[in-house]
Amino acid sequence: MAAAQGVRLAGTPNKDAPMTEPLRRKRGGRGGNTRRSDTRAIQQLPWEMLELIDRPTEPLSEEGVRAIDGAAMRILSEIGIDFLHEGARAHLKAAGAEVEPGGVRVRFDPAMVREFTARAPSRFTITPRNPERTVTIGGRIQVNGNVASPPNYSDLEGGRRPGTRAAFRDLLRLSQYFNCIHLMSGYPVEPVDLHASVRHLDCLYDKLTLTDKVCHAYSLGVERVEDAMEMVRIAGGLTEEEFAATPRMFTNINSSSPLKHDWPMLDGAMRMAARGQMVSVTPFTLAGAMAPVTLAGAIAQQTAEALAAIVLLQAIRPGTPVVMGSFTSNVDMKSGAPAFGTPEYMRATQMSGQMARFYGLPLRASNACAANCPDAQAAWESAFSLWAVQSAHANLVYHAAGWLEGGLVASLEKFVMDCETLQQMAAYNRPIGVTEEDLAVEAIAEVGPQGHFFGVAHTQARYETAFYAPFLSDWRNFETWAESGAVRTPERANAIARKILAEFEPPALAEDRREALADFVARRKAEGGAPTDF
């Protein structure tokens, strides 16, 4: 071992160990030098989907789950859901639902809901253009997507401002760089400097060239979703048959709560389902505003709204991969503003997990917060959200990195901070060994009451990998930290983001596919893109 490496306790400066520098010690028994190249911005965990090892937290009893299911079935059968899409109503009518004559209201027999819901797979994969980035949705697997759809962007240099393509691309690069981000969800920031008619073309081009992870399409009108599917097909070098044979991408739709599915979302979801692509259905059920003020009532309504769309998608194509989305939270009853990362948000997410498992569906939830800047409030709200998605066994974590202000801004620094805590969640899910070697009684006997564990073979054989090593936390003592400028978390996160962006190299993409993508974008732009009156 490196003789200079003793164990120092708090109060002893150690200026030789800057936070982001990889370990420089030789690994005993290998003889190799594990020193990493200085061009690596940070030491991060490898690409790996998170497998949750704890039991889910279940605030509802079995009877409670059945009571919410019963309420959801009453909502679906007695009250009904408005479908503002003629084709959707036709599909549902053909499938046996009761469509109000001349109206938009659809009522569902509970037996029909169960029959169609049962067609949905409880676990499936999505394969992007780089098959090594295939993700599994379902079971005990949890995958993370970047923050989606904020209109604003912020970083420490420029403050808060409307999103641009430059910011959009930077956030794509971070999403590609961090292994704890498993898929690309909606635009990490809305690039409002791109005209809405062609924005989706440039954005998809950027996504498919700057990243090789699973892609998302917005369900905002016919052209956008069709263009997105076509571009994903081109980037993957797939025939139409290959594209439709297995999930390659996904969309997320929101109901217009209470009790309504709008045309653009339905239309996009139906097009995706028809070609076998994944749809996440996420009701926008803020308790006290668009849903009952009681959590049980809000989750019953969320469940009903989600199942209504899921039945439609299963009617269109049995076996369509779908995800039940939970976005239920409370509103601040003083201001009406949505709140996130609250105790109620946690419980709603866990209850949603119970309902999703009851129907055999994967769950989507979010790493959300209400704070206006990446300070302590943002951190505790996001930490509470992360414990919610962890304990709920959410399969798809939307907005996993970068979200601030209830989703109104994408923060560069928050993105990096969230990746730190996402990595910690991954480390938390490492199984704990209890072999004879792990129990270490021999090592304890060897050290005895006068000794120290750092020097013994048991420690030396394990110390490099025994503990999770954060890339963002500063664990130096106060004096060292203060002498080096007392740099706080957001400033450290900013420096890391800049280093990552400076070093970023896009993933490989065959030149012919890149050209085909560019040609497609050029052609569709020449045709005028998509209508902007959605």
Next chain:
Amino acid sequence: MAAAQGVRLAGTPNKDAPMTEPLRRKRGGRGGNTRRSDTRAIQQLPWEMLELIDRPTEPLSEEGVRAIDGAAMRILSEIGIDFLHEGARAHLKAAGAEVEPGGVRVRFDPAMVREFTARAPSRFTITPRNPERTVTIGGRIQVNGNVASPPNYSDLEGGRRPGTRAAFRDLLRLSQYFNCIHLMSGYPVEPVDLHASVRHLDCLYDKLTLTDKVCHAYSLGVERVEDAMEMVRIAGGLTEEEFAATPRMFTNINSSSPLKHDWPMLDGAMRMAARGQMVSVTPFTLAGAMAPVTLAGAIAQQTAEALAAIVLLQAIRPGTPVVMGSFTSNVDMKSGAPAFGTPEYMRATQMSGQMARFYGLPLRASNACAANCPDAQAAWESAFSLWAVQSAHANLVYHAAGWLEGGLVASLEKFVMDCETLQQMAAYNRPIGVTEEDLAVEAIAEVGPQGHFFGVAHTQARYETAFYAPFLSDWRNFETWAESGAVRTPERANAIARKILAEFEPPALAEDRREALADFVARRKAEGGAPTDF
């Protein structure tokens, strides 16, 4: 209802609802005005012990628990523990332990460990001078104590500096004020401007006059612990028999890991046990430094060290209320500094919970972090620690509010921030209703697809109490927050602390008891206090 109160979504300023102002609406059905006096610094939750409603998280299988128990028994029987106290060794020898002739090493037969450990109650109460502040230790109850023993204090006005009696008193006032702080543990900051020989007298006087919650005594030599017990007896107006009849206070001792119990801690614990007072035994088992680098090994050693002292205390007085303490965390293997709020800390705490329940003992753990300032890192580390104590079913949460820098500083702002998250943990543990009324199908039918829930009776009857209302989080939209100065969490926490301190009124204490306490302090000071060479 107040007609002006519509629901506003994010993006709409609401300047009429400053964060710390209580709700001003009339409560429907009561007719009374619930407006609170403006002299109330914040709206906080009532005094109430937390009852945990989730199952504990159990990273170890049943076999894993037995394996760690087996390793602990091997440590106790084969390796042994050093007891640097002749009286302790004599007690243990009389109880059947094997004391090394002429030495300090004590070995324990596993059957003897089980027999004596079984004498400890799994649940008990501690009654302070105000019986309304009685706390329960054990079962599913969780109680919180203030940060204990940092040498330094920090606030935004004065920065970081050595602790003083003035800072000590301010932190006592906050500990008394916040209902989520259930008991007073060690000094919230070490008042180094008081001479060490008499510090305990002034500190206990301050504690017993500025607060009426359960008190702690340091086990740092004969005089300190005896003086503390006497002062608690005087403040409670108790006879010696009454004092010794039921737990009135507590001490916490740490083993000098690895495998050693030192004289001052043992002596204090033995004196407390002899008079029926509670002792928490917390080994200082940082994995990789004073304990094995493997979590299973560190917890085995922690368990052995804790049980060794618990056997001693049960030998001295069967039924002595004891708590098994967990402080196991990892060290930063780059610098040797202890880390807290890490994935390993969480798992170690949960494993400790499993071991404590295996032996039928209450568990102590901590709300710890390593960060140097109350920023995002501090918040996520503390949030992770809080989820550790929650999911481990810790009964006594040490350092629940105010801890920073691995315990080297007590932060005024962090204290208030922690109380916010402690309140959120309490709200998280409210049971969730699933009655017909909670399911709200009628309200959903009433609102229908075009409506909004704020106006309906179902919401109006519940909105004031439906959701937890934070006192520190700022949920206003960005524009309003920015216009009002973009005040961040620590600055908001500081303002709240100052308001609380300005309004603070000490709890009632009969004048004769106060005088008796003052007389005792004066007499003991005249006698010279306590030796300072411990």
